[in-house]
Amino acid sequence: MNYKKNLVTLRRELHQIPEMGWGEFKTTAKIISILDNLGWKVYTGLQQVGIERVMGRNIEFVEKSIKRARESGVSEEILERIQGYTGCIAEFDTGREGPVTALRFDIDCVGVEETDSPEHLPNKENFRSCHPEAMHSCGHDGHTSVGLNVAQWVIENKEQLKGTIKLIFQPAEEGVRGGAAQAASGLLDNVNYLLGAHLAMMCPTGEVCLYPTGLLSTTKLDVRLKGAPAHPTMSPHLGRNALACACTTVSELLGMARHGKGLGCINVGLMQAGECRNVIPVHATIQMEVRGETDEINNFMVEQACRIVKGTALAYDVAYEIEKVGEGGELRNDPELAQLVGEIAKDVPSCDHVVERKKIGCSEDFTLLASRVRAHGGKTEFFVVGADRTAAHHQREFDFDEKGMETAFDIFTGCLLKLNKK
Amino acid sequence: MNYKKNLVTLRRELHQIPEMGWGEFKTTAKIISILDNLGWKVYTGLQQVGIERVMGRNIEFVEKSIKRARESGVSEEILERIQGYTGCIAEFDTGREGPVTALRFDIDCVGVEETDSPEHLPNKENFRSCHPEAMHSCGHDGHTSVGLNVAQWVIENKEQLKGTIKLIFQPAEEGVRGGAAQAASGLLDNVNYLLGAHLAMMCPTGEVCLYPTGLLSTTKLDVRLKGAPAHPTMSPHLGRNALACACTTVSELLGMARHGKGLGCINVGLMQAGECRNVIPVHATIQMEVRGETDEINNFMVEQACRIVKGTALAYDVAYEIEKVGEGGELRNDPELAQLVGEIAKDVPSCDHVVERKKIGCSEDFTLLASRVRAHGGKTEFFVVGADRTAAHHQREFDFDEKGMETAFDIFTGCLLKLNKK
């Protein structure tokens, strides 16, 4: 197999069918079908998620996505296997005793419309997104392609390997939603080594970073308030003002105590409140996130946020609901495993140099998969594989140097050859 | 002409084509065509509005409404006369010297979906609204029908009359938007007597109220804020948070000083702010209204509101815009004219009794037409003509006793016979 070529081909196919978190039905169907053909055991649907830990999954959106998948030819049989829960976990048992090594690839896209600039490679080379308002502008198409090529490589090299290999195709990484659910599936509990990577970020083509820093622990919360309507001049005393409550809540949230041990952040990114100008507002919705340099700090922020919502709702006599719709923890790489990745990377042809630390400053729910593995005695490592970008991640002009996929592929397979060498 | 029957027929025709403020193209076309046929001089389009005082007119909505009117057969010729500005003012000069008497009828509807209950008369008698999400649930279909019947009556009785009669068919009364514009047309500046009425409200069939009270002076404001985006953890110092600004603004608005001389009210009915969870919010929109027992109090509230928006925008370093989208003044009836209406009402067969005062507690931009007339030395009177209701105004189950239209018609024509008797 010409992996170099196949990495690009597959990535470009996936780039055309970008699907947002929990709606990756076409993508999951494609992944399952490839893995099936290669002979992997594939856990799908409810087998691969802990349903009680599914977050940020909008039923309407899921149904629309299924409809679109069906219309574009995804078979009922595969849709039934998916059971409405996208992503999958594939397993290959070499039959030989040995460690369980898992690799994680995230598969969802971002909700932006891809640029129509003729300079943009997907336009030039004709693999632009076919879905309106959705685009692989974070490189997960690349991640998925790497994962599927590794799947093929494992089969082709199975005679050199021992132990078990698991490939985690994670849905809904954007908004840090899917990681908790797959961790809760229990399918990672016997994993000895868990590896994951992100393409591009702050690293140029040829660079590999072993300890990305500034990766913040985070929790995403939706708050819904419900009051009671009233005419604002004739019977204001009968109203319960959800908009006013939401506004005070936001002021309190932004001013909440920070933590002496490190960075704690809060953002309220969205508010919708009220029905019309001359009625005491009944409904309000807030979308917010907190972050912390550590899990401890993030939890401190979450507790404060919840207490603020609860107390302020009481002050305004409105009902409230808080829904956790996303979550990512702090990143703690295992030094031994990081060193291994560093050594392998140095021998990879497309890798110029390895850096220890570089600040990225976002959040990742790989951390939740990693926590689960560590809790059961495994080791984990998350690294960044450089790739030049044409724009920042999540921008509609984003594209990455496809060469980065080679680097990632070579490191992942290199690790398997080390960790699971027969 | 059988006015009694025609009042009902016409009202039911109008009830089927409800159009919201500034979108009354089908309604205006119908009115113009009837008035043309009767021989009234009709001022249309920009002739009948002061364009600089047009408020709360959404261009997109206007264009959709024109399209619908065209599609349902309104002629290009009439659409051209309307010039995009609905409503009209009709004039009949008897040729004999005498006072100028104006009657005002508002023509727009409310944005609610009409009930499908089989008990609802328009369903029973098959004159339900043909327009989705629009319904004459405030009785302006009745007002318009009364106006058009009066138009016919004037022509039929012109030999008994002297002076000039004006009929004001006002657009966009809901949200108190159209009155200011028609007042600014100047067409009312020579009016000696201005009369207006509302059907139903707090009065049952057979009752006429000469001085409705609790009718508040009001101003409707839209506030738009614009900040700057930024990543909330990597570069929060580059953001300018429009959502946070809006929230503080609302808290300040609700807590603004009241007035020692009487009731002052404020409601913020709607807020939309922010783009997504993990970006410092850039845009925020607030829809609010203030009201006052008098114009002085209302103005005091408006000044405070504007100062709060301005100062808070400065505090948060965001840009702001304040748009006045509606306005109504305090109601001041002329005692002489009120007495006249009372005397005439007592002789009207469908009127049981006349009350002096009754609290209604809403706002009306008839007051702006009236201010203009009073400023030029005229006298004005706004009264309520009772009609039993099946539900409160603006409810989807609203209907009124059509008998009320007779009462209104008899009072208006009675006034003309008094004021403009040859």
Add this chain to the structure above:
Amino acid sequence: MNYKKNLVTLRRELHQIPEMGWGEFKTTAKIISILDNLGWKVYTGLQQVGIERVMGRNIEFVEKSIKRARESGVSEEILERIQGYTGCIAEFDTGREGPVTALRFDIDCVGVEETDSPEHLPNKENFRSCHPEAMHSCGHDGHTSVGLNVAQWVIENKEQLKGTIKLIFQPAEEGVRGGAAQAASGLLDNVNYLLGAHLAMMCPTGEVCLYPTGLLSTTKLDVRLKGAPAHPTMSPHLGRNALACACTTVSELLGMARHGKGLGCINVGLMQAGECRNVIPVHATIQMEVRGETDEINNFMVEQACRIVKGTALAYDVAYEIEKVGEGGELRNDPELAQLVGEIAKDVPSCDHVVERKKIGCSEDFTLLASRVRAHGGKTEFFVVGADRTAAHHQREFDFDEKGMETAFDIFTGCLLKLNKK
């Protein structure tokens, strides 16, 4: 007895020893001693207050006031009778069956420094306040003088009277604190007629007003918050910020819902919060009041205020205490009794004219005494006796036309002659 002269003499003596609420030891001692001498039965100390309803009584201030009274010669014997609780209720039983009629006079002063302007009568005539920062600038010296002269008149005219007369010398009317306590004593429960009056207000000399309006129901609340200290940069997460909580609470209080049935007001007049610049603030105190056109509205405001304090304290995780330190109800005069006062007033030489209604716009805890009496079947009336003022009440330049005292005296004694005539 020359009442006309004695009214002035006594008022001027009292004017020199102004004492603020719950500190009226010299004043109470003087009253008791006069009443003793006249032969009234005098209820003092804990006999005349329901201790569980004593509000706004500051122990330190009480102790200072006792010390001053003792130093200026008030006997230990009288101080013991007062038991630390100022005011008294005097009773005179004629021995003849008949109604119980009570008259109420408030005795406390205001915390302002009397002007040193030579134009000011107390300076001219040498009866200026001897107490720093305290002054009878609300006319209660006049009220007390009237009460004591009535006491003398009753004794001198006892042969013309039947039934029982009660004179209520109320402490702490400022801040509406003492009324509730005396009402709770139970000593008014057998009262058939309760009368009270205020001098001056909006009425000039010679005018009597039977139904003062705009007298608002009110509740005075003190709020105390307690958080936890912390270093603001090293351990902000350990702090619980009482100052921040207080600020948000105030914003919410000022923006609380108003009532559709009438005027509701809120003022936060004082806040003290925090210890020093670089510690998370631990303590905060708020002094506030709400008012309502009716008891219902006032109670609505109180409930909201308490809920806001409670909820916001929860949001900030600080402890809170709410203390009711003052209370006054809505005024409801008995029409029959008001008419009687009106008739008597018309015959009083110093009274020019009687008006039905005049807006005053403050609060009075006479209303609580009145509620208690009404609850037991009695009738009550509170009126205003005009007297020209040199400045508004509570101003340091305030003085009133002493002729008003004659009018009041004549009306009160006139009522006794009607209601309790043998």
Add this chain to the structure above:
Amino acid sequence: MNYKKNLVTLRRELHQIPEMGWGEFKTTAKIISILDNLGWKVYTGLQQVGIERVMGRNIEFVEKSIKRARESGVSEEILERIQGYTGCIAEFDTGREGPVTALRFDIDCVGVEETDSPEHLPNKENFRSCHPEAMHSCGHDGHTSVGLNVAQWVIENKEQLKGTIKLIFQPAEEGVRGGAAQAASGLLDNVNYLLGAHLAMMCPTGEVCLYPTGLLSTTKLDVRLKGAPAHPTMSPHLGRNALACACTTVSELLGMARHGKGLGCINVGLMQAGECRNVIPVHATIQMEVRGETDEINNFMVEQACRIVKGTALAYDVAYEIEKVGEGGELRNDPELAQLVGEIAKDVPSCDHVVERKKIGCSEDFTLLASRVRAHGGKTEFFVVGADRTAAHHQREFDFDEKGMETAFDIFTGCLLKLNKK
């Protein structure tokens, strides 16, 4: 001279006369008198401060302090030299060409009452504070003693030295107030080396720390608001509510944007607002501080704070004043000079070990003296000299191991022997 003994003696004398910032008249008089006797040229009063940069100096407090100094025997002559501005800068010119080396010692105390625990050394050894509510609980008595002993040592060792030595006895370090003023005197502009140290902090006896970290840039601000009074029910529209403005301002301040480049902090430590319960509040005062990991961040916080105060004052139509009452910058030590201190420390008998970095987490206005020196080409170093503590700094039980003074003395004189060796 037995410096070891004299360090203790002098420190204990100073400990008994603790004086808070800008009130150090007895302390300054003592310092001047010692320096005079030794033959130093002493710059006093306005010679040693840039008056336009004097911050946080309360005139009333200064006058009380002068009075106390005079009463305890400070001569008029010295008080005249001090001119109301405490602290001094001493200069010794060896007469030989060479560098100008300055050492800085802060002399003020903290406003806490010293513990009366018999375990507390100053109680045991009888050198407790003689001033109520003032105590050297931050070790500046030790700093001053070290400085005065160094002054003696310089004279005794002048033959070994070249160049010029300056000793800066800085007033008002608490609240970071005095540094800016002495920097602005210009007396440091020719300094080649500036050294300063703090005793104790996070370092035990025997430890020296060369780069204390977490020392934050800071600005202390007082905000004063002035509105207009009004009766809250009769004329609220005439009021301008300073308390409400202050509360909103605080909420905005606490929620202000943080900085992506590092830690930014805000604390509002104190608020006083309003006059009494039933008047719209006229006055409000806020005491606050912002801090930043760097000057850039601190300035960003200051700019935001000022804009928030200004905008919110506009929103509430109240007047505002912002006064900067304290300021400290970021700490930037010169690596060469730090290394020198490290090398010398290693040879000091009382020093066990030298650490590079240790987090302290407060602010220091040594940084402003240092900025001034660096701006003129000099080098600067601020280090911590360990000393065991009995309680945290600023606690009433605070005491430090006096052995630390030896270490500091030996390092300072060691530096002079290196930098200014003949």
